[in-house]
Amino acid sequence: MDKKRRRIIQASLAGSAALLTGCGKVQTESEDVITRQVNGDPLHILMLGGTGFIGPHMVRELLRRGHEVTLFNRGRTNRNIFPDLELLVGDRDGKLDALKGGSWDAVIDNSGYVPRHVADSAKLLSPVVSQYIFTSSVAAYAAMSGNQTASLYHDVDMPNTEYDSPLTKMLDQTAPTYGPLKVLCEREATQVMGEDRMTILRPVYIAGPGDRSDRLTYWPVRVARGGEMLAPGKPDYPMQTVDARDIATFVADCVEGRIMGIYNMTTPPGVYTMGQLLADCQAVSGTEVDLTWVDLPFIEENGLYTNESSNNNLPHWGPPSGDTRSDFIVNGDRAFNAGMRTRPIRETLRDTLAWWKTLPEDRRKNMRAGLSAEREAELLVAWHKLHDQRQTKLIS
Numbered sequence: 001m002d003k004k005r006r007r008i009i010q011a012s013l014a015g016s017a018a019l020l021t022g023c024g025k026v027q028t029e030s031e032d033v034i035t036r037q038v039n040g041d042p043l044h045i046l047m048l049g050g051t052g053f054i055g056p057h058m059v060r061e062l063l064r065r066g067h068e069v070t071l072f073n074r075g076r077t078n079r080n081i082f083p084d085l086e087l088l089v090g091d092r093d094g095k096l097d098a099l100k101g102g103s104w105d106a107v108i109d110n111s112g113y114v115p116r117h118v119a120d121s122a123k124l125l126s127p128v129v130s131q132y133i134f135t136s137s138v139a140a141y142a143a144m145s146g147n148q149t150a151s152l153y154h155d156v157d158m159p160n161t162e163y164d165s166p167l168t169k170m171l172d173q174t175a176p177t178y179g180p181l182k183v184l185c186e187r188e189a190t191q192v193m194g195e196d197r198m199t200i201l202r203p204v205y206i207a208g209p210g211d212r213s214d215r216l217t218y219w220p221v222r223v224a225r226g227g228e229m230l231a232p233g234k235p236d237y238p239m240q241t242v243d244a245r246d247i248a249t250f251v252a253d254c255v256e257g258r259i260m261g262i263y264n265m266t267t268p269p270g271v272y273t274m275g276q277l278l279a280d281c282q283a284v285s286g287t288e289v290d291l292t293w294v295d296l297p298f299i300e301e302n303g304l305y306t307n308e309s310s311n312n313n314l315p316h317w318g319p320p321s322g323d324t325r326s327d328f329i330v331n332g333d334r335a336f337n338a339g340m341r342t343r344p345i346r347e348t349l350r351d352t353l354a355w356w357k358t359l360p361e362d363r364r365k366n367m368r369a370g371l372s373a374e375r376e377a378e379l380l381v382a383w384h385k386l387h388d389q390r391q392t393k394l395i396s
């Protein structure tokens with residue numbers, strides 16, 4: 001067993017011992033898992049959603065550490081990505097039969113978006129798993145879910161996103177949205193499993209090779225094209241992300257060390273900016289661009305910001321005001337204290353750009369986020385016209 005794993009296990013054994021005395025229901029199962037953890041034996045992990053973006057990174061990390069992985073999904077996404085692994089085909093929406101009769105040390109739930117689906121799988125799995133890891137989102141926090149104001153640049157009284165920040169609520173039951181649904185999913189799983197057996201991960205925007213949203217990917221890819229480039233807001237606006245590979249390492253630590261609790265997954269706050277991101281994009285692509293920073297009224301008037309991934313907006317970005325006030329100042333201390341490590345964002349940008357270049361041309365022609373070349377050129381013309389008018393006014 002490597003030293004890191006031994007350290008994690010030792011650190012978590014005190015908590016696990018409390019679990020054993022405090023919760024008779026899982027005593028035998030947990031004892032068995034802990035024995036195998038201490039021995040460094042392979043653990044058996046069930047992945048609900050192991051074939052999309054972040055799932056494969058987790059699967060690879062678990063396999064690299066010698067564990068056994070079973071996949072459960074519909075068989076639609078990246079169907080042949082792990083030909084040697086057992087694939088249980090089913091659907092979170094009422095088709096869980098393939099899970100019946102199985103037994104695992106831990107389940108990692110990457111595909112929980114609907115509370116009823118999460119409740120169903122938790123109820124079915126509770127007797128046969130000793131840890132439920134639910135991938136939630138920082139959208140679970142009220143400050144992150146975009147309900148505060150319609151404007152990007154009006155000041156709102158919103159704190160940084162801390163662990164005790166209020167969670168978001170469903171404002172309209174007839175139109176459920178992502179953040180409030182994630183909160184309800186977290187609650188369903190916790191209610192069934194109990195806090196002692198729950199690990200909840202709340203990532204910020206995730207990035208890295210394999211990202212199917214193209215949100216962070218847009219920035220290095222755009223910089224690599226060169227020329228004059230529209231840059232949003234101000235260079236000193238804060239920026240955070242988390243590399244899917246760093247989440248994967250932490251998840252594997254959680255499984256091996258029985259790490260329970262709620263963890264924000266993010267690079268540290270207050271140490272990286274949009275200006276640095278664009279400088280790093282130039283460094284990793286080897287391309288210099290001529291940056292034109294446009295202001296928030298211009299961005300808002302032209303409908304360039306939305307936190308959904310879609311074409312012709314500015315993805316993975318937001319000013320430290322208005323709706324996005326808290327989006328890039330998320331506290332990840334609890335995860336760092338539990339052993340989470342995040343790589344430099346420059347490395348994420350470098351590897352994402354390298355991965356992007358390996359994709360088929362058709363896919364690269366149809367980026368799923370960011371401004372198209374045509375739209376960006378139009379916007380730059382409009383910005384310079386506005387700027388010239390302002391200059392003329394100032395002079396006269």
Ligand SMILES: NC(=O)c1ccc[n+]([C@@H]2O[C@H](COP(=O)([O-])OP(=O)(O)OC[C@H]3O[C@@H](n4cnc5c(N)ncnc54)[C@H](OP(=O)(O)O)[C@@H]3O)[C@@H](O)[C@H]2O)c1
Binds near residue numbers: 051054109112
């Ligand atoms: N990407 C981000 O920036 C971000 C940020 C914060 C949190 N998260 C959370 O991270 C998790 C994973 O995100 P991701 O981007 O890796 O997702 P993804 O790429 O969409 O992958 C989803 C996985 O779930 C499976 N799946 C989807 N619907 C299913 C269903 N009804 N029944 C069974 N399996 C189903 C898919 O396989 P099949 O299609 O074959 O079923 C696939 O393996 C999600 O919970 C998301 O909310 C993501």
